[in-house]
Amino acid sequence: MSAGATLSEKILARASGEESVRPGDIVDAKVDLAMSHEACTFVIKSFKEMGAKKIWDKDKIVIILDHWVPASDVKSASLHKTIRDFVNEQGIDNFLDVGRGGIAHQILAEDGWVLPGMLVVGSDSHTPTAGALGAFATGIGFTEMAAVFALGELWLRVPENLKVIMDGSMGPRMDGKDLILEVIGQLKVDGAIYKAIEFTGSTVDSIGISHRLTICNMATEMGAKTGIISPDAKTEEYLAWTGKEYEAVRSDEDAVYQEERVFDITDLEPQVACPPNVDNVKGVNELKGVKVHQAFLGSCTNGRIEDLRAAAEILKGEKIHKDVRMIVMPASQKIYHQAMKEGLFDIFLESEATICAPSCGPCFGGHGGLLAAGEACISSTNRNFVARMGHPESFVYLASPWTVAASALYGEITDPRSV
């Protein structure tokens, strides 16, 4: 009898019309959902060069503006206009313009676009975020997305499977971010190239979808093709409002993994990724005394309502350090609205943080909160490369929303459990 299949293998087999697939197989897979953002401008250019006239299925394409929103200059305004014209010409209903959506990866999850078992592609490297809901979600380039827009399918090499088992209960003021930084610090930035990382274990079972989205979001920082978590009762609860039906495909007990890595989370302290690479990870207490000039809370990695609540718990009744400016950027319009209704904005404003509209802007060094030479930022985002958030001689430290808020209060990297 043949061995069982992983969740990733089951999804890719179904999408390619095969009985079963194994790592190394090259399949032509039909896409269930294709997401694009401002990259769509370049997708449209390739789409036209291909001689394509009509998109393959308008119900399976979602376009969400998130990188330069609101338009930061004339060039980005022109990118947006190109996309709006294409959306109108093709009759694409699923288009979320400024003020109607937010950061694409968050929207795919919170608006119920992604369901367990789907094959999702996005023209953005953080597309694996959707793997937290049990989908096989992967990032692709712009020309490739144009081919998907035209044909609805793409070739994929079935990836090897890496099982990351996290065991133990997560301590107070800890986040999915701390867990994934610990994993990246161990596996390194090329530790999962071409692979599907499946996250499992008692920790993963016990944490909510918000943490899981953060974990899968950063699988890409190890080179993974996807990060994925088998759906469970928490997934079902998260998606209940959609009323949509799906088959909750899970990995078989006897599925084959190329490698398994076990992480004991029990005594983990908050983790921080130091510049200039995401795998340069240290415990927060090793970084005492490191000054920060900016604190950023937001992005597809950590801009959810749970993240804002965490920061607000730290900041309530306090003023942030006089040498620090703090930027809060909820990841979607819905989160923005919810935070306002919960009174979190009062807390942020009284602590002298500024609140901005949902955008990817500062995270990728686009606009809205960039750094000058010599400045350091403690950030809830996902990359700390040279020049990532501004000047090539600025420094980005990646951490959880708890650590970002605590560091904003003291003007230096601070353990949120000590606040």
Place this chain on the structure above:
Amino acid sequence: METTLSGRIWKFGDNVNTDDITPSPYLTITDPSELAKHVMENLNPEFAGGVQKGDIIVAGRNFGCGSSREHAPVALKAAGVSLVVARTFARIFYRNAINLGLPVLESQELVDLVEEGEEIKADIERGEITVSSGKIIKTNPLPENVLGILEAGGLISKVRRILEAGE
């Protein structure tokens, strides 16, 4: 696409990311030749001005990690780079390069055997690289479907043929 080519080497280290190749201030640029003017500017300011048509990049592990921005291989190709050889590639960069018709080969050893500026020859189809001493390095040959995309001149040409055949 030419399946045999030769060029001068530019060497890079491990984990060259897409922000290094095309920094974010240039991401709204749509003209490839404009992008090429800024390629690698934070990592090697000499590169954009010095790179010549046909030059070859030889790098370490995880070349092209980071974002899915296709600007990165677009800029390299527009700057004249004819081939990238690395110990390993980040997967989205790898696919983007192939889709644009920029060949990429994986070799664990080449980066340790060659010098900056050295002339090498490559046979893409056979996956063989000849260094200046005459030594032949075998790389992992490209899968058949990948070679098919390169031979068609990239994914745009390939899809155009599929669409034309379907009409």
